[in-house]
Amino acid sequence: MKGASVVPITVAGLKSACSQCNLQELCLPFGLDHTEIDRLDELVATRRKVKRQQHLYRAGEAFEAIYAIRTGSFKTDVILEDGREQVTGFQMTGEILGLDGISSEHHSCNAVALEDSEVCIIPFAKLEELSREVEALQHQFHKVMSREIVRDHGVMMLLGSMRAEERLAAFLLNMSQRFTARGFSPAEFHLRMTREEIGSYLGLKLETVSRAFSRFQEDGLVSVQQKHIRILDIPGLKKLMHHPQFT
Amino acid sequence: MKGASVVPITVAGLKSACSQCNLQELCLPFGLDHTEIDRLDELVATRRKVKRQQHLYRAGEAFEAIYAIRTGSFKTDVILEDGREQVTGFQMTGEILGLDGISSEHHSCNAVALEDSEVCIIPFAKLEELSREVEALQHQFHKVMSREIVRDHGVMMLLGSMRAEERLAAFLLNMSQRFTARGFSPAEFHLRMTREEIGSYLGLKLETVSRAFSRFQEDGLVSVQQKHIRILDIPGLKKLMHHPQFT
DNA sequence: GACCCTGTTTGACCTGGATCAAACAGCGAT
DNA sequence: ATCGCTGTTTGATCCAGGTCAAACAGGGTC
Secondary structure: OOOOOOOOOOOOOOOOOHHHOOOHHHOOOOOOOHHHHHHHHHHOOEEEEEOOOOEEEOOOOEOOEEEEEEEOOEEEEEEOOOOOEEEEEEEOOOOEEOHHHOOOOEOOOEEEEOOOEEEEEEEHHHHHHHHHHOHHHHHHHHHHHHHHHHHHHHHHHHHHHOOHHHHHHHHHHHHHHHHHHOOOOOOEEEOOOOHHHHHHHHOOOHHHHHHHHHHHHHOOOEEEEOOEEEEOOHHHHHHHHHOOOOO | OOOOOOOOOOOOOOOOOHHHOOOHHHOOOOOOOHHHHHHHHHHOOEEEEEOOOOEEEOOOOEOOEEEEEEEOOEEEEEEOOOOOEEEEEEEOOOOEEOHHHOOOOEOOOEEEEOOOEEEEEEEHHHHHHHHHHOHHHHHHHHHHHHHHHHHHHHHHHHHHHOOHHHHHHHHHHHHHHHHHHOOOOOOEEEOOOOHHHHHHHHOOOHHHHHHHHHHHHHOOOEEEEOOEEEEOOHHHHHHHHHOOOOO
16 A cells, blocks of 8 residues: 655655545545545655654744645654643544744654654645645634644643643543554554653543553553553543542 | 724724734734735724623634734633633734634634723634735734744643643743833833632642742742732743752 | 663652641622 | 622642662563
């Protein structure tokens, strides 16, 4: 499915990007007709491979493009002067990276690949240009940005109002749901991030994350083997979220 | 400056909205030339007054417009089934409300006036239409959305990685900076929200917020009288944020 | 195979902020 | 002036999650 390793495809390279991509319905092309997708294709002519642990961009760098994840996954984080790191999100295929850079023309966070990954480069000036002509693209782009805002509000809810086990349950259910949307099993998946990264995202220490996993396993909610997760009781996890203290 | 009380101005009413508004540089008109602002004016023809404690919109309601705050201030919040509330933000004049609704065509949070306020109604379909024609408007709108994303990341940092007093210091410095941008004193202002709302926003209980205020006062960093705040030592507050544990 | 290195699990203890509770202050209504 | 209501402050106690520490597991390298 994913061509063995066609590194940075030059504009002259194979021109089939979005039109051939099976992530259309999760990504920018959603809602566009064939002709419109072809126009988007011209724009998204180049890709970039990012190896595990490498940065796609760093806070402070000039902003020029947004990125759509073709394969792999990323984390975004913000780092304080004193070194404290806050993971602001985990991104999977079809999701858009870099929206934070529009406001100041500089990226405001770091994007790091959690595994060897590939992104489509979408030059932002060109995207604005095309979305002035293609209504459906404009609208879809606005939805993508808005979705990011809604997602962020969910994370705030999580960080501000939930206890440790609720946070982890919410996280697992969210991952499950996103894997499902990509055609994978809702119940069994491989986490690409460490306990520490999960902890940073959830506002917890890695030990607390680990303990919560163990507790879930004891309670028969999930089966955990390192990064391999099998969710055994989705309703159980959901209930846990709505009844903070064990009923 | 603000006409005594011209309630919901009908489209036929006085047509001077953005072009006469002294919040231009904080709001959507930023970067537009005169002719462009006139076109925006046609779009932003109606306003709405919202009394203290009243909702501008509620989670679940159909999304039709975004709102620019003309006078007053708001909070936005998300409420869980079990009643837990998370305040996701406090908004002041010139700031835009409702962006969360674009993604699903329904609002995903509540917007409540913290004092008697007035907003400009910006029908979203029309805004998209106009921003397809006016490049500067399109770009400014994208910046506004992106700024919201960046702001949200800052809140995550706050909720996920900072201790109570750092959070309150960050909050006060942020308020100070926003009042300054509006031509008010950086050092002395009136908070429109309760301790409980601040607490919800910062992921703390109101008692903790109150105690942190008292501590700041003891340490000579601020002078607090109910909702009236006078910041005495801005560098001191900043230092506190970077050195979590006292020195 | 033995080694190392990174990430994970588990235990013991500690503490920052939550919880519970009471007093207090401002303010609108009568 | 008095009442009552909402919001705030302060004190006393508790506990969820942090901290410190040790053992362990997997996966790559020589």
